[in-house]
Amino acid sequence: MVNAGTRAREIRALSGVAGHLASALDVLLLSGCDWFTADILEMLAVIDGQIAVLEEPGSEDSSSSLGG
Numbered sequence: 001m002v003n004a005g006t007r008a009r010e011i012r013a014l015s016g017v018a019g020h021l022a023s024a025l026d027v028l029l030l031s032g033c034d035w036f037t038a039d040i041l042e043m044l045a046v047i048d049g050q051i052a053v054l055e056e057p058g059s060e061d062s063s064s065s066l067g068g
Helices: 004-031 034-055
Strands: none
Touching: 004 034
């Protein structure tokens, strides 16, 4: 069982990772690295999905994906 504080920390961590990936994505788009940008977009989609799960009402019954 994951409490609200743990979920909030996980959301902040995932948001931080997403921010760094988005910055890298901007640079890669300018450099023309299409194959790598596709990988980063997939990672961002997974992070977005995980944040959505953590923000869902009743998600306190689910276990942490970050192992924390």
